[in-house]
Amino acid sequence: MFGRKRESRDFSTEIEAHIALETDRLRAQGYSEADAGYAARRAFGNVTRAEERFHESTGWVWWDNLSADIRYALRGLLKAPGFTLAVLATLALGIGANTAIFTVFNTVLLHPLPYPDSNRIVNISRPGAVAAMPMYIFWQQNNPGFLDLTGYQPDITLNLTGGDKPRLIDATSASQNYFRLFGANPILGRTFSAEEDHLGGPKVLVMSYALW
Numbered sequence: 001m002f003g004r005k006r007e008s009r010d011f012s013t014e015i016e017a018h019i020a021l022e023t024d025r026l027r028a029q030g031y032s033e034a035d036a037g038y039a040a041r042r043a044f045g046n047v048t049r050a051e052e053r054f055h056e057s058t059g060w061v062w063w064d065n066l067s068a069d070i071r072y073a074l075r076g077l078l079k080a081p082g083f084t085l086a087v088l089a090t091l092a093l094g095i096g097a098n099t100a101i102f103t104v105f106n107t108v109l110l111h112p113l114p115y116p117d118s119n120r121i122v123n124i125s126r127p128g129a130v131a132a133m134p135m136y137i138f139w140q141q142n143n144p145g146f147l148d149l150t151g152y153q154p155d156i157t158l159n160l161t162g163g164d165k166p167r168l169i170d171a172t173s174a175s176q177n178y179f180r181l182f183g184a185n186p187i188l189g190r191t192f193s194a195e196e197d198h199l200g201g202p203k204v205l206v207m208s209y210a211l212w
Helices: 002-028 033-044 047-057 061-079 081-110 133-141
Strands: 152-160 167-174
Touching: 002 033, 061 081
Parallel strands: none
Antiparallel strands: 152 167
């Protein structure tokens, strides 16, 4: 900013020096002091316009215009504090809502799911109903369009005992190939086996790291 002011002063000094030299030349030709100064300035042209063109050529006009607009806007907002608060609240709600929507959009649609070949995974469901085990078995045995089919039932609540007092935990019931389809391997132990994947079979639990 200081450099820009110094350049403007230097340019103005150069203009005055040029006009002074022209004035001296005209005085040497017999012009009076007043006539020489007037003729020199008339020959140079509009000094103010020349300074404006120089100022525009430095590339700082946009900054001056922006600063002036900001100052004008701030003065207007300070004169009406109630309106200012309403504007700020509206902006905050709009920015927050847009940020939340973009976060969901970016996570769900733009970024792939964290599974191998996630673009090939399809969820088959019946709105408002749960597919029975016979239907799942039929789909599994008659699905030429899929390499594998797994079944699961989310939002199951179980009782966890053995501590100071029982507690409820969220769980999902799944078939034995559930983890294999998503490419998930346990840190310890194993996942479900085919022998356990039938009605009345052994009750086996795969715990999350947080629950463990």
